[in-house]
Amino acid sequence: MKQEIVNNPDFAALRVVFDAPGEQVIAESGAMLARDTAIEMKTSLQSGIGAAMKRKLLGGESLFQNTFTATAPGQSLWLAPAAEGSIQCIELQPGMELFLQSGAYLASTPGVELDTKWQGAKGFFAKGLFLLKAKGAGLLWFSSYGAMHAVDIGASYAGYIVDNTHMVAFTQGLSYDVQKVGGLKSLFFSGEGLVCNFRGQGRLWMQTRNPSSLVSFLHPFRRVQSKS
């Protein structure tokens, strides 16, 4: 299978061209833009109802995923996330793990396993109790709201602090603490809230915009409900 990501960082789309019949891509429901008519699409609860429910409730992902199966070489499939932003592809090898912020998952090949990971009480404060953990072997595509900015911790940086609303994904060599920046006054008044302080060895991806800022911007423009 060949894959190409076009229109990063603004309105990214993923195009997959299958080389052989039987090749598969699993995608978040609603992610398909277009496909060759002959590609088979099957909707399912990936890895059973229990795992799907857990992903839905805890990982912010949809209950259903679609599996696209090629029936002939050269067929293509187009996928995109809901909001404007970027797509990143990563090739997972056995023993490698990638952690995704809830909602960042877009698609993967069948060798990739997804699971939710309990973040403990610190996850509760970091909004979104669970991260999605991806492991196995295969391709994984994830998306961001805004552009994706990667930093290599342990190489060009000794550590990195990221605002938790801007965190997208990180590789397994990294550990983090959720902390507030500055003093108590900063927590309530700085507008920065909580941050994740990463260290270790690995790559961290952050997004240059965050949906909650957009929501706060739009909120005052909503009509006010009449009191009657």
Place this chain on the structure above:
Amino acid sequence: MQINLLYQPSQALAQCWLQPGESVLAESGAMVGMTPNVQMQTQSGGMLKGLKRMFGGESFFRNTFLAEGGGGEVLFAPALCGDMAVLDCGARQWNIQNSAYVASTMGVDVHTKAGGMRGFFSGAGLFMLESAGQGQIVIGAYGALEAIQVNGDLVIDTGHIAAWESTLTYSVGKSGSGWIASWLSGEGLVCHFQGQGIVYLQSRNTAEYGGAIGPMLPPRKN
């Protein structure tokens, strides 16, 4: 401070490198990420100054980011999708539409200017910002940014102004020949700029965006 703008124009991010002991001041909520040796402090700069800023459409508090024990890096971005620009202050000084301010170096004094009635009608809120001193200001726009050199005259819709050079004089007026025509044109109020200098236009208007989307959202309780 060295500033590198990435992912322009739609999803711009300002990557700022601080010397050891150097700080940068930023709008609250603008920080995306930073190296762990950067210390953030929140300051309102006094109650009155803070309140004045709040009227300016900015948040009450600004944050200082200080690099300790070595050089540091901070990433800043505005809330909405759009471009960013770095304005040099010194030989030139700037007026900035309040919501366009993202960050500034410590040598620049960015203060709220009471625009009076003129400021109010300009759609720039009752207050806008003006710069003094030496250094750099990072601005962020909603939409793309276009730097236009004004020679003589230019009319700009008030909602599309991000920043302008203080050598320019301006007056706020109606767009059409009469008030009714002006209102019907949907252009409302415009700024007439005069003189020589640069104006930064933003290609989208936050008020129109909010006005288009807001009514489609479920009503809020308060």
